[in-house]
Amino acid sequence: MLNLQEILNVIKDVDGISDYRIIENDKNSYELFFVHGKAETVRRADSLERTLSVYINHDGKRGMNSFILSAALDAEGLKAKIEFAVKQAELVFDEAYVLPDNETCNVELESNIASDAPEAVAAKIAETVYGANPYEDCDINALEIFIVKEAMRVINSRGIDKKQVRHSVHIEAIPTCNGKDTSVELFEAYDMSELDIEWLSAEIKARIDDVRARLVAKKPENKLNCPIVLNAYELEKLFKAICSDANYIRAYTHTNLRSVGDVLQTSKDCDKLNVTMRGAVKGSATSSRFDNDGTTLVDREIIRDGTVIAGYGPHRYATYLGKTPTGMLECIDVRAGVKSAEELLSAPHLELVFMSGLQVDPLSDYIGGEVRLAYYFDGKKRVPVTGIAMSGKLSDALNTLRLSSERAISGCYSGPAKAVISGMNIF
């Protein structure tokens, strides 16, 4: 495989290139797959992937072509690929734009697993997950553990040379409860850059309690009509759908639903949304210092008091719109509410625990999905329920939104641990 300097030498040898960008991803993953507490598969994956983009200025426009460099490419083969890419780029007549320029960095993002042997970290996780189960009728039927180290580097022809090393853990666990005649399970997935063994143990224990509840959960005898409580996992999906609308790419392609100044929450009787898109959130595996263009990620407040106040997005589309680029921000930070979860949950409600998948479609103003486990609280007692679905208008959900003061992280989301929405149809 050619090294980076050899690749750069070949690029310089090809005529007609206005700019270039190389994204290098050097990834090492150690993986364990368990079935009923026994290791079924041990895996390691080492890959060095480089994507080369060539840019051509022509006729007042800009063309670009990208391709992935395979291990088989020698200098001669690479030159031929680049020359072909130049011809492909000449077919593209996009509005002119410039690449980010003249910045360098070399960082390792904070992680408490950075210096540990991956097989030891994986074994510790397995021990913690299986050790969290106190019940004989419960099991973790399947467990997958991925310990990943990823070194990313972006270089371009305008002086960008940025490198970051990230460490992350991905865990997928299937808590299961076996009854006399039936068996039920939950699906749990966690992505994190920091490993908190105590938190993981408590989390798995809580999910095992949930799966035991699922075993006895019943379809409610009467139609429920009460507010619905969303947890961090659902809130991540909800806010991803809302925030993607503010991306500059959507604005440039006229596919955004809302613009700056549009009010998301018209009701006075709700907690107003305050959302900031961030490059990094402590503990989130999606944290990054720069994006694929090498643009330094700059946090951007996009929703204030329920009103869209700004967009965010990559360098190219920011340039098109005459905006300041923020880079491709991936982390969503939602300001917490003032009431505690205990206060919010003191009135009758349905708390979602496990859905087949929350569907959120801002275009259709829709939110809904099948509920596989929830807790219904009638004001006195809390009982597990199943076999129901919920649906309603996303706008109604936002106009009745109440946010907890406690915070949680789920994937790219950092914000209130719980939220309450009303006006949904439960059937």
Next chain:
Amino acid sequence: MAFSKFLEERRGDCVALVRELKKRFAYVSVLGSDVKATVVRVNKQTTMIADAPDTDAGFVVRVSDGGAFMEYSLDDVSGDKQALAERIVGGLRLDPSLRDKVVSASAIKDEPLVKSFARQSDFENFDEEKILAKCNQVCLKLFKNENVVNATVLVRTLDVSKLFISENRALDQNYTWVNGIMVVNYRNEERMISAREGVSGHDLGYVLASLPLYADRLVEKAGHIAGAKPIEPGEYDVITDPSITGLLAHEAFGHGVEMDMFVKDRALAKHCIGTAVASPICNMHDGASAALSVASYFFDDDGVLAQDTQVIKDGILVSGISDIVSASQLGTEPTGNGRRESHKRKTYTRMTNTFFERGKDKLADMIASIKHGYMIFETNNGMEDPKTWQVQCVAEYGREIVDGKLTDNYVAPVVMSGYVPDVLKSISMISDDFIIEGSGSCGKGHKEWVRVSDGGPALKLKVRLG
């Protein structure tokens, strides 16, 4: 297209590496992948010609001694084989605390077979300039409607080469697939929606010629969806179009018969082989050789030849599908369903082309038989729970049926959910037509995406919509 030059050049390296590792392990195999995926995409403002995310080149080495299976994914297998074998063995360390906690499995069968497979393709007749010209032509056609605020037309090509080498097997395959997709963003006075149409096939010429034929239909459909109302939740007589039929096959039963789920005791179907799970008029298949579509390979990522597995026969569950690791733990024969997202990922039991067989009814008769209900169209997404057989299928839109007639009362989106045997046993009519759509992707959990197809005829059933 032709089999990958890169893999052909590494064939000897794979053989030598297997020989080196056989000194230490009972079973050794190497899978080489070279997948060339490209995308040509245009919309109102931008054009893209690039390698697509399916692009993949590298190797995965699998070794087994009857205990835990071990795999090492890497970019290349050239160079000193003894050193490479040391790197592989060293990299697959298991923490000492886990050494006694490994599964036991029967030895993987390594039956002798040397064979090359290829499917003819017309890719060489087209370059990106021709594809781009067609995309631009279709895009302009979509923009003729003033409500279309943006339109995207894209063509994705897939040229797959795989090489499988073990002590007794040497297999290689090359095949292609094309997806043409059109998406419009359509805005009326009330709202903006997006709608799509797709064409797929192994023939690029067919896909490029077909795309413009669907453009007018797409814009008309977008107009209807933009004016669609929410559905009143409830249980209805429903007719599924082939796309939703396929989604039902995939979600309702496909995932439930993936036999790695049997190993983990994650599927109720494990206990239901030989029992009635659907209406007696139902027959369902899965297999890479069961139909010609996006998942029609010749051998899977375990080196097992493609098959046509009948999953449901006359309403009775007759078989699951499996990869080689699951089969070796269950003591069954693998069915050619071992698939990886890429060479960097693990093999799981995965669906391929999954469908219901056609029936004997006319679609018009099926619609005429419904007093009040809905016909629902086009897959958005779906989720299953093989443990409890709960299923959720999301359709892009539905049309109300009143007094046996399909009306222009559109509803969107439509979520269909229920208990799988209840849903499948409620099937009362099956149309005599048949369509498989080769534009799907399927995840395992929420990752491990592979390309799949599904489809079948129209089904009449009773189910909850919301």
